Amino acid sequence: MIITIIGLGLIGGSLALSLRQHGLAGRLIGVEANPAYARRALELGLVDEVAPDLAGAVAQASLVIVAVPMDAMLTVLPQVLDLITDRQIVIDVGSTKGNLLAAVTAHPRRGRFVAVHPMAGTEYSGPDAAVRGLFEGKTVVLCDVEASDLDAVAAVETLFQALPMRVLRLGAADHDLHTAYVSHISHLTSFALALTVLEKEQRGEQRIFDLAGGGFASTVRLAKSAPATWVPIFKQNRENVLDVLDEHLHQLQKLRELLVQEDYAGLTAQLEHANEIRKIIP
Amino acid sequence: MIITIIGLGLIGGSLALSLRQHGLAGRLIGVEANPAYARRALELGLVDEVAPDLAGAVAQASLVIVAVPMDAMLTVLPQVLDLITDRQIVIDVGSTKGNLLAAVTAHPRRGRFVAVHPMAGTEYSGPDAAVRGLFEGKTVVLCDVEASDLDAVAAVETLFQALPMRVLRLGAADHDLHTAYVSHISHLTSFALALTVLEKEQRGEQRIFDLAGGGFASTVRLAKSAPATWVPIFKQNRENVLDVLDEHLHQLQKLRELLVQEDYAGLTAQLEHANEIRKIIP
Numbered sequence: 352m353i354i355t356i357i358g359l360g361l362i363g364g365s366l367a368l369s370l371r372q373h374g375l376a377g378r379l380i381g382v383e384a385n386p387a388y389a390r391r392a393l394e395l396g397l398v399d400e401v402a403p404d405l406a407g408a409v410a411q412a413s414l415v416i417v418a419v420p421m422d423a424m425l426t427v428l429p430q431v432l433d434l435i436t437d438r439q440i441v442i443d444v445g446s447t448k449g450n451l452l453a454a455v456t457a458h459p460r461r462g463r464f465v466a467v468h469p470m471a472g473t474e475y476s477g478p479d480a481a482v483r484g485l486f487e488g489k490t491v492v493l494c495d496v497e498a499s500d501l502d503a504v505a506a507v508e509t510l511f512q513a514l515p516m517r518v519l520r521l522g523a524a525d526h527d528l529h530t531a532y533v534s535h536i537s538h539l540t541s542f543a544l545a546l547t548v549l550e551k552e553q554r555g556e557q558r559i560f561d562l563a564g565g566g567f568a569s570t571v572r573l574a575k576s577a578p579a580t581w582v583p584i585f586k587q588n589r590e591n592v593l594d595v596l597d598e599h600l601h602q603l604q605k606l607r608e609l610l611v612q613e614d615y616a617g618l619t620a621q622l623e624h625a626n627e628i629r630k631i632i633p
Numbered sequence: 634m635i636i637t638i639i640g641l642g643l644i645g646g647s648l649a650l651s652l653r654q655h656g657l658a659g660r661l662i663g664v665e666a667n668p669a670y671a672r673r674a675l676e677l678g679l680v681d682e683v684a685p686d687l688a689g690a691v692a693q694a695s696l697v698i699v700a701v702p703m704d705a706m707l708t709v710l711p712q713v714l715d716l717i718t719d720r721q722i723v724i725d726v727g728s729t730k731g732n733l734l735a736a737v738t739a740h741p742r743r744g745r746f747v748a749v750h751p752m753a754g755t756e757y758s759g760p761d762a763a764v765r766g767l768f769e770g771k772t773v774v775l776c777d778v779e780a781s782d783l784d785a786v787a788a789v790e791t792l793f794q795a796l797p798m799r800v801l802r803l804g805a806a807d808h809d810l811h812t813a814y815v816s817h818i819s820h821l822t823s824f825a826l827a828l829t830v831l832e833k834e835q836r837g838e839q840r841i842f843d844l845a846g847g848g849f850a851s852t853v854r855l856a857k858s859a860p861a862t863w864v865p866i867f868k869q870n871r872e873n874v875l876d877v878l879d880e881h882l883h884q885l886q887k888l889r890e891l892l893v894q895e896d897y898a899g900l901t902a903q904l905e906h907a908n909e910i911r912k913i914i915p
Contacts, residue, residue, distance in 0.1 A: 470846045490843055519843055532830050533845045537852040540822055543888055545910035546903065547881040548814050559913050561772055561801055563815045564752045568914050569851045570819040575911050578904035582897050589892060596889055599829040600882065606825055607878055610871060615864050621828065622860035628827035629857050631841050632850050 355412035357382040357405070357427060359392040360580075361472060362444050363418030364481025367397040369514050372483060382408045392478040409434040414510070417443045421583035425454050432460040440503045442467040446530060447587035448494045448523035456498070465507040466494040468526065469516065470534075476577040491516040494523045531591035536599060538573045538581055539592065545574030637694035639664040639687070639709060641674040642862075643754060644726050645700030646763025649679040651796050654765060664690045666701075674760040691716040696792075697723045703865035707736050714742040722785045724749040728812060729869035730776045730805035738780070747789045748776040750808065751798065752816075758859040773798040776805045813873035818881060820855045820863055821874065827856035 354376040356363045363381075370376040381398035382405055383389040389401040402408035409415055409431055417428050424445050431441050432455060441464045445451055448466050455461055471489040473480060491511045496504045508518050521529070548571070552559050559567075585592050609618040636658040638645045645663075652658040663680035664687055665671040671683040684690035691697055691713055699710050706727050713723050714737060723746045727733055730748050737743055753771040755762060773793045778786045790800050803811070830841060830853070841849075867874050891900040 470844055472846065472848065474848075489846065492844070525840075529840050529844050532833050533841050533849045536829065537826065537849045539888060540826055540885070541852055542904050542907040543881060543884040544819065544822055545907040546884040546887075547818065547877065548913075549906065549909055550884065551814050551877060551880055552811075558807075558811050559815050561799075562752055562774070562811050563914060564754065564771065566754065566756075566855050567815045567819045569854055570823055571910055571914060572851055573848050574907045575914075576904075576908075578901045578908070581904060582901050585892060585900065586895075586897055589895075593889065593892055595829065595833060596885070596892075598833055599825060600885060600889070602825040602828040602832065603822070603878070603882060603885070605828075606821060607875065607882070610867060610875060610878075613868075613871075615868055618867065619860045619864050622824050622858075622863060624831065625824040625827040625856045626858075626860070627831055628853055631830075632845060632853060632857075 352376060352413045353378045353380065353411050354414045354416065355380040355382065355402070355408045356398065356416045356418055357408075357431070358418035358420075358423075359383045359388055359397055359401075359478050359481075360418065361476050361480040362469070363416065364392060364395070364397045364478045365471075365483075365485040366416060366418065366444065366469075368481055368483045369486050373513050375510060375513060380408045380411060388478050395478055395481065397478055397481055405430065406434055409439075413439060414506075415439065415441045417441065417445075420580055421445050421447055421451075421587045424451055428464070429455055429458060432458045432464060435460055435463055437463060439463060440465065440506055442507055444469055446534070446584045447527055449527045450587050452495055452498070452523050461498060462500040463503055465496065465499045465503050466523065467507060467511070468492040468494065468530070469511070474572055474575040476580060486511075486514045486516050489516055490519050492519050492521050492526055494521055494526050496520055527588050528591050531588055531595045535584060535588055535592050536595045538576060539585070539596060540599065541571055541573035545571050634658060634695045635660045635662065635693050636696045636698065637662040637664065637684070637690045638680065638698045638700055639690075639713070640700035640702075640705075641665045641670055641679055641683075641760050641763075642700065643758050643762040644751070645698065646674060646677070646679045646760045647753075647765075647767040648698060648700065648726065648751075650763055650765045651768055655795050657792060657795060662690045662693060670760050677760055677763065679760055679763055687712065688716055691721075695721060696788075697721065699723065699725045699727075702862055703727050703729055703733075703869045705865075706733055710746070711737055711740060714740045714746060717742055717745055719745060721745060722747065722788055724789055726751055728816070728866045729809055731809045732869050734777055734780070734805050743780060744782040745785055747778065747781045747785050748805065749789060749793070750774040750776065750812070751793070756854055756857040758862060768793075768796045768798050771798055772801050774808055775800060775802050776808050778802055809870050810873050813870055813877045817866060817870055817874050818877045820858060821867070821878060822881065823853055823855035824863075827853050
């Protein structure tokens, strides 16, 4: 099967590696707007060729994967749907779904599109960030599958199960709500934590470097993530992100107040409650 | 050399393993108030014996390591100093230093005490959390060394360099300020993040479990930490922690406002600034 991947960054590039590794792609064609990324993707062998034009790359493929940032996704996905026949399948790999699905809901080829979110990533970006095995054992969410053709859903499900990934079906609204909790807020707090430390330690970078242990590194790791990836995600999922952020600010204020009041029994009770996250993230 | 370790939890237990591994302790004596921990430490072979009384355990040791939570530290450290001769050395391994050093500043054996903070840990606690190699390649901070005897400082420095750790000397006030930035705030935000998600997902724990990727796990990991360890740290370093927390709330509010205003250029600029943390945490 010929697969075309539009966008050869962290997710597109890692998918290319996984598809090749599991023998799922006879030929991999890339489409990449950034010439440096295109060259690098070829050097790394992520794809067999980088196509000069979108239409040609789409025409050859049985499956087209759109792996561009969420803002570009809103324009690229309808373009791709305009180009396909009813024997081809298109998926996205985007982190938000509501606006994207609304943008293609009336498209005559809507049935050939399956909305996909592989729940995996790192804080790095671009083709050099592509890593083998990124998706192995992780969850992939398929959204609003009832709007997609049965054969397309079955083919996509089989493909991701072979990586192997665990397939979960969710409504787009539910997906956007839950990812705000378990992914988007983590990135936002990590960015804010980095800003806090950079602000406070303007003249003490060497000190942070000397003292920062594993705990700091793990909470601040996501702050290395690309703004070009994350601003569009926050934009597309703005209402859910603001809702969860307000709850987070409330929880931080509550802890602050307990510390201001020197209510250490109250603080202990809150931290014990927080420990219940162990049940969820073992 | 006989070494007595008071407190056989994560740090005391891991130090026991490291000291033994590097041939630095001829005999390891433990003191542990929790009978279940004492039994477990023996089963795990962390120490050669658990002594029934503090005085006897201290009397035999060339080096006494106090590795109890920060609140207990304030009472145990002066007790230990009361028990030693001027040929013995005492260290703590506490996460805050200001109040602790103030509590022993006038003690006649102050010179025999070296204030030590090995910058390493995990989110687990108790003797079962002890891990080999926890301190390897990490930084250990020695505080206010000018108040300690030269021979004691030299011996402690040599000991930690052998683990091997990188020794850094800092004033206690500086230490407490910088650890608030690079350790304490990370724990506080992680606890708050766990509370946020637990609050928002009260009926959706299975969903969090299904969807949570590596990013969420890494930001929320520290929320599994023991309140018995962390409440005393927040208490002892309250002013610095509140100061850094207020800055963090300010940074979160700033990101929130940009999102509310849909100022995505401004948001991008902030996240690009946050990316500078890459220079510090490569």
